[in-house]
Amino acid sequence: LMKYEHEGHPLYSSARLWDDGIIDPAKTRDVLALSLSAALNAEIEDTRFGVFRM
Structure with a gap:
């Protein structure tokens, strides 16, 4: 339970860049607003591949 409480904290994953x-x-x-502005200013390039799933 202690491990779950410790590793379940939001700062635990952010500290590890997850x-x-x-x-x-x-x-x-x-x-x-900053995220939407950045997304709308980026050009969409043509590709020959599909979606990459992670």
Whole structure:
């Protein structure tokens, strides 16, 4: 149970770079706006392959 509590904490996975980090709820709009802006400015290139599943 102690291991589950320790390794289940959000900071445990973020410290190991298993995700892109934790967003402060007060900054959710700013992060979302920045993400959408970056996504809309990127060109979509033609490819010859399908979706890569991880």
